[in-house]
Amino acid sequence: MKFLSLIFKNVFRKKTRTILTIGSIILPLLIICIMGSFLKALDAPDPAETRGMFRIVTRHKVGFTNDLPISYVERIRQLDGALAVTTFDWFGGTYIDNSARNFFARFAVEPETFLQVFDDAKVTRGSIDDWMSDRAGALVGEDLMKKYGWRMGDQIVLVGDIYPVALQLTIRTVYGVSYGGSDGLFFNRKYLEEALPSFEGTVGTIWTKCRDAEAANRLSDEIDRIFENSPYPTITESEKAFQMGFVSMLGNVKLLITSLGIIIVLVIILIAANTMALSARERVREIAVLRTLGFTRRMILVLILGESLTLALIGGFLGLGGFILGLKPFKASLMDTPISGFASAIMLFPEVLLVGLGVTVLVGLLSGLGPAIRASQRPITEGLRHMG
Amino acid sequence: MGIPVKYNIRNLIVRKITTGLTVLGIALVVAVFLCVMSLAEGLARVFKSSGSVRNIIVLRQNSQSEVQSGVTRDQVPLIMTLPGIERDTDGSPLASPELVVGLNLEKIEGGTSNVTLRGISEKGSLLRPQFRLIEGRMFSPGLSEVIVSSGISKRFKNCGLGDIIRFGSYLWNVVGIFDAGGTAPDSEIWTEVDGALNDFKRLAYSSVLLRTTDSVARDQIIKALAIDPRLALEGKSERAYYEEQTSTAEPIKFLGFFIGVIMAIGASFGAMNTMYATVSARTQEIATLRVLGFSRPAILASFIVEALCLALLGGLLGCLLGILAVNLALSGITGTTNFTTFSEVVFAFRLTPKLLLMGIVFSIFTGLIGGILPASQAAFTKITLALRQVG
Structure with missing residues (x-):
């Protein structure tokens, strides 16, 4: 690598140009990283592998606006292979206001069985008994506590929309999870039943913790078969499939983001290729002189490719470094924008950094290829005769 | 003395590759x-x-939204008798109590999404002037029949004319396809409301839609509903109700601007590079122009014009590419989830003159940022030094 110093000299020969080129690599690279992280976040949570194992979800076959009778819970509980069964009802409603900033998951649940099914959640403050002994008590995630600066015993008022009631809840217990975010609020469904008798007897989704993978598969079919011809047919699927269902509702977002990413890569290649062409053209005569000094065609090729690669790598490392350092403040600054919901899903994924590095190398090689070949193939005599 | 613009434009043509790459980037x-x-x-x-x-x-x-709302059966007559509701030719009020249910349907391309099934009353279609039945016939009450919007029938399985939408013991025959001229019902399936209440064992409607005689009557009804504590209901103009849901498009708009601005800065760096290179390669020429009597401001202006031409070419080509992409590759309908109702909304890409203009403004901004520094470098070239410079 005796050319290294020569390559570096060439890279920094025109400082303004180098800085501009590096800048035009960093900016799109940042976008690619952000979009890549978002795509990854859509795919990331695989509950079957990372969190509680073998959970299945039962809901009304028709859709989310239809409830199931609560008697189904007992029925499922008696099936062989069902270790624990609990209920989930989306409460929704409003906390403070309807802005995206104040949106988080709020569910009416059954405290007795909740943590038996979600056994990957650990109580970090208070205890399950504290929660169960106060009918208006709430179980709140660590992340959510931190976001609002809540303390144990704080009161929270939720104004219902689906359910025309306002609930006053007291934080009794806090939970944390080892993987992913803990940003949910859960309260006793009995409290909602008292406030709104019409809620009694119905349930939105039923979650079952199964003994093992075999039981999970078998129970999914068995549950749906039992209720197939009832007035309330069900559909039961794994937790992962249930959550992927929400992702597929977004439609072609993934395709859109991927194609945007590809176009952005193209744009960086164009800009970088232009710079390389400019700097190679200015040096036609110089390269001819190098050739007369005994540099082979291949050496010239390596020299120019090395230059574009170095340029791209500097931009790449700065861009990726900036992304790693800037992610937290960047996420925070997006909290008040329309994309806050997406921004909070973004995390630092090693795969995304690898893709970023791959893009950098690709840009470095492709942008230098044309100018490098042209410069190395040009006859010496023509090069010497060349007028800048 | 004028600006040597012709000289600048000719230069863009002479340096085809550099010009081309920069233009393509923008x-x-x-x-x-x-x-x-x-x-x-x-x-x-x-x-x-x-x-x-x-x-x-x-x-x-x-x-x-209607998904979260509920209007009980005994509230409906109270609403229907409010003064100021337009009458149909037979004298009955133009109002339709409706039920909204989310159907979890399979998409043709794979995956599932929630589609709004709307139970409408007799007057429901009269209240939506854009509604047009394009195939088949209207549903008959009490027969579990539905009509499907053409957008939904193209995107979801079992939603074509003559198909049966089935969920366990539930089943609905598709007897007609309708079009609503790009409005919200284009993402819906319609059936008769009382049959739907019965099917889903619902005790309450979701909403009531009514036509008022004029804007004064409209405001009066909204006010009457707001101050009536017995009802605990609220009225909104239908237009306002849908406009509130425009927020669904906000994240995409934000993303567009976010990516657009950052990429435009990146592209302006590229344009700046090009302009710096062309200025430095032409130092002698610029000095000659100065000797010929072109003033500094004239040189400055001419190089800014050159950068603007470069960017404008890019902007025009970009608009052309955009028009081609939207009309050829993205001409079909697509769908995403409306986060207010958690249901599918079907729509088509729409490139308006205003957007094209914004694209051009974007490119001009790129050219201006990219051109100003190199142009001032050109303008402040020292004549004697420049003329002495070799190659």
């Missing part, structure tokens, strides 16, 4: 911006064009 940035924005525009368009200003939608207080 063009791609503009095209990306246009595609994302036309997606947001198409989505927002559905909500902006939906709903009439004379119609009122009655919901339960605090409900953000």
Whole structure:
């Protein structure tokens, strides 16, 4: 690598140009990283592998606006292979206001069985008994506590929309999870039943913790078969499939983001290729002189490719470094924008950094290829005769 | 003395490759911006064009959408007898109590999504002037029949004319296909409301839609509903109701601007590089121009014009690419989830003249940022030094 110093000299020969080129690599690279992280976040949570194992979800076959009778819970509980069964009802409603900033998951649940099914959640403050002994008590995630600066015993008022009631809840217990975010609020469904008798007897989704993978598969079919011809047919699927269902509702977002990413890569290649062409053209005569000094065609090729690669790598490392350092403040600054919901899903994924590095190398090689070949193939005599 | 613009434009032609690469870079940035924005525009368009200003939608207080709302059966006659409701030719009020249910249907391309099944009353279609049956016939009450919007029938399985939508013991025959001229019902399936209440064992409607005689009557009804504590309902103009849902398009719009601005800065760096290179390669020429009597401001202006031409070429090409992409590759209908109702909304990409203009403004901004520094370098070239410079 005796050319290294020569390559570096060439890279920094025109400082303004180098800085501009590096800048035009960093900016799109940042976008690619952000979009890549978002795509990854859509795919990331695989509950079957990372969190509680073998959970299945039962809901009304028709859709989310239809409830199931609560008697189904007992029925499922008696099936062989069902270790624990609990209920989930989306409460929704409003906390403070309807802005995206104040949106988080709020569910009416059954405290007795909740943590038996979600056994990957650990109580970090208070205890399950504290929660169960106060009918208006709430179980709140660590992340959510931190976001609002809540303390144990704080009161929270939720104004219902689906359910025309306002609930006053007291934080009794806090939970944390080892993987992913803990940003949910859960309260006793009995409290909602008292406030709104019409809620009694119905349930939105039923979650079952199964003994093992075999039981999970078998129970999914068995549950749906039992209720197939009832007035309330069900559909039961794994937790992962249930959550992927929400992702597929977004439609072609993934395709859109991927194609945007590809176009952005193209744009960086164009800009970088232009710079390389400019700097190679200015040096036609110089390269001819190098050739007369005994540099082979291949050496010239390596020299120019090395230059574009170095340029791209500097931009790449700065861009990726900036992304790693800037992610937290960047996420925070997006909290008040329309994309806050997406921004909070973004995390630092090693795969995304690898893709970023791959893009950098690709840009470095492709942008230098044309100018490098042209410069190395040009006859010496023509090069010497060349007028800048 | 004028500006040597002709000289600058000729230079763009002489340096074909550099000009071409820079133009292409800017063009791609503009095209990306246009595609994302036309997606947001198409989505927002559905909500902006939906709903009439004379119609009122009655919901339960605090409900953000029909999905969360409920209007009980005994409230309906109280609403129907409010003064100021337009009458149909037979003298009955133009009002339709409706039920909204989310159907979890399978998409043709794979995956599932929630589609709004709307139970409408007799007057329901009269209240939506854009509604047009394009195939088959209207559903008959009490027969579990539905009509499907053409957008939904193209995107979801079992939603074509003559198909059966089936969920366990539930089944509905598709007897007609309708079109609602790009408004909200284009993402819906319609059936008869009493049959739907019965099928889903519901005790309450979701909403009541009614037509008022004029805007004074409209405001009076909205006020009457708001101050009546017995009802706990609220009325909104139908137009306002849908406009609130435009927020669904906001994230995409934000994304479009975010990517657009950052990429435009990146592209302006590229343009700056090009301009610096062309200025430094022409130092002697610039000095000659100065000797010939062109003033510094004239040189400055001429190089800014050159950068603007470069960028404008990119902007125009970008608009062309954008138009081609939207009309050829993205001409079909697409869908996403409306986060207010958690249901599918079907829409088409929409490239408006306003967006194209924004694309051009973007490119001009790119050219200006990219041109100003190199142009001032050119203008302040020292004549003697420059003329002495070799190659």
